[in-house]
Amino acid sequence: MAGQDSNVRENAGTEVGEDQRVRRITLHDQVVTRLRDLIVEGQLAPGSRVPERELCERFDISRTPLREAMKVLAWEGLLDLSPNRGASVSEVSIEAVDEVFPVMGALEALSGELACRYVTDAEIEAINACHQRMVRHYRRRQLDEYFRCNQEIHEAILRAARNPTLARTYQGLSGRVRRMRYIANLEQSRWDQAVSEHEDMLRALHERNGEALAHILRTHLKNKLDAVKDYLVQRKGTTDAD
Amino acid sequence: MAGQDSNVRENAGTEVGEDQRVRRITLHDQVVTRLRDLIVEGQLAPGSRVPERELCERFDISRTPLREAMKVLAWEGLLDLSPNRGASVSEVSIEAVDEVFPVMGALEALSGELACRYVTDAEIEAINACHQRMVRHYRRRQLDEYFRCNQEIHEAILRAARNPTLARTYQGLSGRVRRMRYIANLEQSRWDQAVSEHEDMLRALHERNGEALAHILRTHLKNKLDAVKDYLVQRKGTTDAD
DNA sequence: CGATTGAATTTTGTATACAATTTTGGCCTA
């Protein structure tokens, strides 16, 4: 009876569930994706102001779709908007990391539990294949490819949780954290640890041990964010006195 | 050092933390709040289409700020947008409730734990006062006033968690659920139960027992959503055959 | 020489105009 349910959604670009049947994507949707990538990849430095004019020229569009996109990114927390004073890329502070962690941690743990409940054998196999690819990239020290597989795995788990609301909520937060991986490059010891944690994940998924997977995902996230925080502390030390 | 932090935020209307020093609120911010209220209060029926023209006339504004507001509400999940085909109010289905519960439950539990960690005696006292008011309204069967106190308490707990990201994320989801309280009116037995659960909450908060509060909040939410689901099932039964 | 005030410039907020797509209604045909 409820026909309106599986409609095309906004921000299709970063959704976990893929409805790729949309051929005509609106301009501001593209802008949301492209602008988010710009921020996430650090091409727009945290704290820097973002005049509308500049972005209009860069994307070669008018202000209307750009502003609509900026509203969404402000809601996601990637931009700070001040009335009549414009937009600036939100800062990545240690406090922000500490603030985001418990929330993402709770969601990540939940996704682990739900994923173990609903994941299919085929999905586990696919995730396993992706994991093996990731390990190969890890051995060859191919950072970019490694990250791509890494994110693919996390998205697959999120998808296996069979909860679009969870996925959307998590992704909304992850943008703020994802860019940190560009800011803080992986140290070798942390990298070894991360791969080891991923092994644990796969095992828990195989055994469909939701509690274990939840715990691993949470720890995994915490370790990752701690690494980012270390980097931020260190960086702060170079600019501040003492 | 990071000066951009405590800037005015978008959607100030429903934030938990109150920065009321802003005198000049932009038009689309007002529209976000007003349109959300319209949806939450059920004045725009779930599933109904929402032509821009109509809302422009109702709010007496042009399409530009309205569209910016609609983008945000679509992100919140209150509106479904289809390119070139307009907006419709998202449906409130049983599946949607089941989907939202685990996510909100996890966040609610988290807020309980954090609140017990950071809440001050003064805050507990304020919450307690609000609780007493709520009980009075409950005894007098004043539904609207009861709900107002109820929401105030939940917001106070969320605020005590000292985590704006958590608050924002939770509020983003709560809009979808809040309107259900208008759809499904409280039955007496459920009402008794809810008040009793609130007593438990206050006790846990007093004892600063985070684990207990987390559990109570989660159960409280589950009971509330179950009541909504019962109502939806019943309602569906009257329209569908069997 | 520094601070303050005020006009010019820039930037944002809102409204309107134009283009493109979808929906609707009617007409024609099989």
Next chain:
DNA sequence: TAGGCCAAAATTGTATACAAAATTCAATCG
């Protein structure tokens, strides 16, 4: 009469124009 096709209307997507606020910079005053 039913179905399909084309045109007209309505609705959405985008661009531009105008208004208001904020920033800048310089000139004047202390």
